[in-house]
Amino acid sequence: MWLYSLPDPHRTKTFFCVGYSVLIVVGGILSSWANAEDDIRITNAWVKLSPPGARVYAAYLDIENLTSRDYQIVAVSADCCKQVSLHETQLRDGSISMIHREHLDVPAQSRLSLSPGGLHLMLAGVQSPLKLNDNLIIQLHFSDGHRMMVQAPVRRNGDD
Amino acid sequence: MIKLRRFETYPNAWLYAVAIIVSLLLGVLLATQHLKNEPTYINAQWLPTTKTVPDFDLRDQSGSPIGSTFWMGKWSLVFFGFASCPDVCPLELQKFASVWRTMGDQANLRVVFVSVDPERDSLARLQEYVTFFHPEMIALTGENSTLAQFANFFGAYYERSVIMDTKVVKVPAGYDMPEGAGDAYQVNHAARLFIVNPEGAYSGSFSPPFNVEILQHDVRLMMADP
Numbered sequence: 001m002w003l004y005s006l007p008d009p010h011r012t013k014t015f016f017c018v019g020y021s022v023l024i025v026v027g028g029i030l031s032s033w034a035n036a037e038d039d040i041r042i043t044n045a046w047v048k049l050s051p052p053g054a055r056v057y058a059a060y061l062d063i064e065n066l067t068s069r070d071y072q073i074v075a076v077s078a079d080c081c082k083q084v085s086l087h088e089t090q091l092r093d094g095s096i097s098m099i100h101r102e103h104l105d106v107p108a109q110s111r112l113s114l115s116p117g118g119l120h121l122m123l124a125g126v127q128s129p130l131k132l133n134d135n136l137i138i139q140l141h142f143s144d145g146h147r148m149m150v151q152a153p154v155r156r157n158g159d160d
Numbered sequence: 161m162i163k164l165r166r167f168e169t170y171p172n173a174w175l176y177a178v179a180i181i182v183s184l185l186l187g188v189l190l191a192t193q194h195l196k197n198e199p200t201y202i203n204a205q206w207l208p209t210t211k212t213v214p215d216f217d218l219r220d221q222s223g224s225p226i227g228s229t230f231w232m233g234k235w236s237l238v239f240f241g242f243a244s245c246p247d248v249c250p251l252e253l254q255k256f257a258s259v260w261r262t263m264g265d266q267a268n269l270r271v272v273f274v275s276v277d278p279e280r281d282s283l284a285r286l287q288e289y290v291t292f293f294h295p296e297m298i299a300l301t302g303e304n305s306t307l308a309q310f311a312n313f314f315g316a317y318y319e320r321s322v323i324m325d326t327k328v329v330k331v332p333a334g335y336d337m338p339e340g341a342g343d344a345y346q347v348n349h350a351a352r353l354f355i356v357n358p359e360g361a362y363s364g365s366f367s368p369p370f371n372v373e374i375l376q377h378d379v380r381l382m383m384a385d386p
Contacts, residue, residue, distance in 0.1 A: 050246060051292030053285035058246035083344075089248045091368055095317055096248050097348035116251050117369075123246070124344065157254075 039066040040106070042140070045152035047123065048116070049132055057081075057130055059121040059138060059152055060114045065106045073104040075141040082125030084138070089117055098122075103143070116158065130154045203366045204378040210361035216310045218274075221287040221299040231360035235269045235383060238354040240316050242277035242347045243289045250293075252370055256353065257294040259375045268358060269383065274300045276307050276318045277347050279337045308334030314362060316350035355382070 045061035059078070065071055076084040086101040104119070106112050114120050121138070130136070134154040141147050213231050220226060237256055241249040256271045263269055273290055275281040278301050281289075286299035302310070311318055311333060320331040322345035324338070331337055337345070353366040353375075366375060 048246070048250065050250060051243070051289040053243045053281070053287070053289035053292075054246065054250070056244050056246040087247070091351055094351055094367060095348055096351045096368075098245075098247075098346050100346075117248055120247050 042150045045150045047154045057123040064111045071106040072143040079137045081123040085122045087122045206364040210363040212361045218300045218302040236356040238272045253293045318349035
């Protein structure tokens, strides 16, 4: 009804104020959404072919956060396996240990590399043993609720 | 008389002569040392005295007990680990196998993988595991108590840890995994690559991080050493 009374200058002001606010909020949400999708880049994803007896696999990838927001990966899942954990291999005092990480931080304008002998995704509980050149879908779950999917081929080495 | 007078003019002549001769000899010695240009080890570290590996009740991947002559006649590169290790064990074993291959698969060299996780690493599993890296690679396994003694002989640390009822339970070397531990537990283990010489004695080790070229260099040198 109040649309009919637009000529009233007070009403007009209110209309524009509300309109702009809505636009800003919606635009902000949309742009942050778009940012997350466009400006977090996942590259070089691959899964290391494990020996037949191993039953667990390691996956590696690079994450680049080009946004001005800090992101955090809180969980990972893959279509091949029951469980995916965030792990870090540490070499200390001549001994190798595996540290379980609850989350991975990807600060604004930074790059995080998951590579052999360091940070990696451990894939356990595979439905059937992975073969060379199989393609897995790995899904990264971020703390803000959004998810990103990446395809990771099974290789012997990262540079194959 | 003249000679005597000259000698008196230089009372320290003998001292000078000796000093010059000693310097010359030292110079020649250093020069020959330098010219020989003896190659040196880059990574390998050697024990002051070697330690003969005693008999341990271990089995290879086919289930055969290793006899007392197991360590004789070959250079063995010994690595401790477990088959459910997705990241670092395969990475390192791949490097060792590559060194072995580039040495021309020499009959007097081999890589021995010692599993410190007998609960999960069955003989069949170990067989599949090591063959993946090299058809001749040997896997050793045994009772937890024997494995602990064997690792201790090399000074190789390991322990297993499992989360049970939200608590981290550490299982030291030599102990069986507790009931209900499941099969999703961690093994922390020594990262060194131990060397057993063809006389069956533990003689040194390589330390991480491992580089294939450096290992090749040192292994070649080690095997050429009489």
